[in-house]
Amino acid sequence: MKNIKPYPTEEEQPPIKTLNEVDFSATYSYADYMRFEFEERLEIIKGCIFKMSPAPSRIHQGILANIFVPIYNILKGKPCHVYCAPFDVRLAKKSVDDKEVFTVVQPDIAVICDQSKLDKRGCIGAPDIVVEILSPGNNKKELVNKYEVYEESGVKEYWIVSPSEKTFFRYILDDKGKFQPTKLLTEGEEVTTTIIPGFKLVLEEVFKD
Amino acid sequence: MKNIKPYPTEEEQPPIKTLNEVDFSATYSYADYMRFEFEERLEIIKGYLFKMSPAPSRIHQKISGRISNPLYNALNGKKCEVYTAPFDVRLAKKTQDDKEVFTVVQPDIVVVCDQTKLDRRGCIGAPDIVVEILSPGNNKKELINKYEVYEEAGVKEYWIVSPSEKTFFRYILDDKGKFQPTKLLTEGEVVTTTIIPGFKLMLDEVFQD
Numbered sequence: 001m002k003n004i005k006p007y008p009t010e011e012e013q014p015p016i017k018t019l020n021e022v023d024f025s026a027t028y029s030y031a032d033y034m035r036f037e038f039e040e041r042l043e044i045i046k047g048c049i050f051k052m053s054p055a056p057s058r059i060h061q062g063i064l065a066n067i068f069v070p071i072y073n074i075l076k077g078k079p080c081h082v083y084c085a086p087f088d089v090r091l092a093k094k095s096v097d098d099k100e101v102f103t104v105v106q107p108d109i110a111v112i113c114d115q116s117k118l119d120k121r122g123c124i125g126a127p128d129i130v131v132e133i134l135s136p137g138n139n140k141k142e143l144v145n146k147y148e149v150y151e152e153s154g155v156k157e158y159w160i161v162s163p164s165e166k167t168f169f170r171y172i173l174d175d176k177g178k179f180q181p182t183k184l185l186t187e188g189e190e191v192t193t194t195i196i197p198g199f200k201l202v203l204e205e206v207f208k209d
Numbered sequence: 210m211k212n213i214k215p216y217p218t219e220e221e222q223p224p225i226k227t228l229n230e231v232d233f234s235a236t237y238s239y240a241d242y243m244r245f246e247f248e249e250r251l252e253i254i255k256g257y258l259f260k261m262s263p264a265p266s267r268i269h270q271k272i273s274g275r276i277s278n279p280l281y282n283a284l285n286g287k288k289c290e291v292y293t294a295p296f297d298v299r300l301a302k303k304t305q306d307d308k309e310v311f312t313v314v315q316p317d318i319v320v321v322c323d324q325t326k327l328d329r330r331g332c333i334g335a336p337d338i339v340v341e342i343l344s345p346g347n348n349k350k351e352l353i354n355k356y357e358v359y360e361e362a363g364v365k366e367y368w369i370v371s372p373s374e375k376t377f378f379r380y381i382l383d384d385k386g387k388f389q390p391t392k393l394l395t396e397g398e399v400v401t402t403t404i405i406p407g408f409k410l411m412l413d414e415v416f417q418d
Contacts (some may be wrong), residue, residue, distance in 0.1 A: 134374040143376065143395040160393060164373030165343040167352065169393050181390040184369060184378050186352040 088122035297331035
């Protein structure tokens with residue numbers, strides 16, 4: 001019986017070689033995502049495909065570094081880890097089986113304190129902190145779609161940074177599992193968080209040109 | 210005794226003819242503000258002078274129109290009135306005497322429901338709604354200084370709009386007189402307010418290119 005080839009199983013789905021083969025109206029899982037062989041970066045939120053900016057702007061990347069570096073420095077030797085995009089975060093609802101994971105996002109920055117959520121492919125489960133840096137134009141994905149999945153999955157703090165207007169906004173998950181908005185901050189103000197004791201983000205330095 | 214000229218009183222302070230005569234480290238009142246005869250627009254917040262942008266950008270003005278027009282339409286024939294900058298709002302702490310008024314601001318849009326607050330020169334006392342449209346760059350004045358005086362004065366809703374990132378943010382005054390932040394909104398979402406029953410601001414239309 002050894003040489004009889006069985007019928008192809010679900011595990012043997014063919015690779016998806018170009019973006020043209022992707023059906024933006026269909027539902028995709030992380031298992032499908034793993035079959036993508038094209039260059040373009042996509043995110044999956046509740047099964048729906050979202051395009052990512054191919055190359056974020058210089059300002060975007062500058063602010064990313066200004067937030068990432070102070071977090072990285074303070075977390076050295078601590079149990080929490082910080083990662084920046086491209087880094088896959090899978091948010092599972094029922095099981096962590098690839099075919100059952102319908103949200104795969106690449107936050108600009110993620111802080112993860114639970115080591116068991118980290119695997120070779122990225123993070124499975126909610127990071128403690130997610131940072132998204134907005135781009136000019138359409139921010140629906142960050143403010144509507146990701147807001148929902150980050151809250152539902154239990155991200156403790158969701159930081160949203162606007163480079164053009166130099167504002168810093170943060171949702172904090174309350175004990176009922178709901179995001180609570182906080183004051184809109186700007187240059188001259190500082191951000192601290194209970195997740196990283198002793199950490200201080202000086203917004204003057206985040207936004208300096 | 211009729212022809213003897215008395216010593217000049219405080220009421221007879223000389224006009225301030227150019228911006229160079231203004232001392233940015235000194236404390237100014239609304240009485241001083243009335244002596245300014247130069248073209249440049251200044252605001253006074255807790256006695257301190259703040260420069261205003263001489264000409265807001267086209268996008269700034271476009272967004273201003275797209276918020277003030279629906280407000281104007283909704284308020285037609287109602288007791289609340291809507292005004293757009295330049296329009297002086299004086300926020301008094303103790304008395305309404307010009308010399309005792311140390312905050313004079315020109316919000317982008319205000320809604321005033323208490324007619325007794327309106328006089329020939331503008332509004333004295335807190336408007337019900339204040340809208341500020343941010344500009345690229347430094348927004349400390351709007352997010353720190355004005356936030357404080359609007360909360361202290363009892364502005365019921367403070368709307369903050371970011372044209373570049375297309376976000377709409379709102380503080381609502383709670384029953385303890387403190388501003389409570391709310392969800393960061395964007396295109397596709399709709400703003401309603403208890404101050405103007407039936408009013409609906411479609412953010413898709415506000416931010417449309």
